[in-house]
Amino acid sequence: MNDLKITKATIDDVSTLQSIGRQTFFETFADVNSEENMKKYLDESFATEKLSAELKNPSSYFYLAVLEQKVVGYLKLNTADAQTEKEDVNALEIERIYVAKEFHGKKVAQALYAQAEQTAEEIKATYMWLGVWEKNFRAVSFYTKNGFVQFDTHIFRLGDDEQTDLMMKKVLS
Numbered sequence: 001m002n003d004l005k006i007t008k009a010t011i012d013d014v015s016t017l018q019s020i021g022r023q024t025f026f027e028t029f030a031d032v033n034s035e036e037n038m039k040k041y042l043d044e045s046f047a048t049e050k051l052s053a054e055l056k057n058p059s060s061y062f063y064l065a066v067l068e069q070k071v072v073g074y075l076k077l078n079t080a081d082a083q084t085e086k087e088d089v090n091a092l093e094i095e096r097i098y099v100a101k102e103f104h105g106k107k108v109a110q111a112l113y114a115q116a117e118q119t120a121e122e123i124k125a126t127y128m129w130l131g132v133w134e135k136n137f138r139a140v141s142f143y144t145k146n147g148f149v150q151f152d153t154h155i156f157r158l159g160d161d162e163q164t165d166l167m168m169k170k171v172l173s
Helices: 011-032 035-045 048-056 108-122 137-145
Strands: 005-008 060-067 070-078 091-099 127-133 149-158 161-171
Touching: 005 108, 011 035, 011 048, 011 060, 011 070, 011 091, 035 149, 048 060, 060 108, 070 108, 091 108, 108 127, 127 137, 127 149, 137 161
Parallel strands: 091 127
Antiparallel strands: 005 060, 060 070, 070 091, 127 161, 149 161
16 A cells, blocks of 8 residues: 555545545445435535535545545545534544545555544644444444544434434544
């Protein structure tokens, strides 16, 4: 994985981001959600207009994991008013870390997480936080291994299905 590069996404990457976003979300959750709910979520969350607005938001950061000129994962971070929950303005939200299934276990997520830590340091965040589906055991384990602890729960809507997310945070020194 020495050739793995983490690059900051720009508005020119909207279609690439749309593609890897849809692919990785589908690979991660299609088995445990209805086809209708998946379609609704993918259509809304990865609509060109929505992603373009998010890419243009100075309080959001997108990074692509690129291996041999192929995008294999991505990271979305939010600060200030871009955060999906009302958290501290000095906090950094990890909204998404997704990696293509064929690259699971190859340290791509860890490289994306390292970028999140670097960004947190650059913006002088006091803590990082995220929401992760309680049944996404792989992700919960990943975040726990990286020092996150649960502090609350919230409801995440996937189509018409209300799912419980664990709210996790890591205080930075």
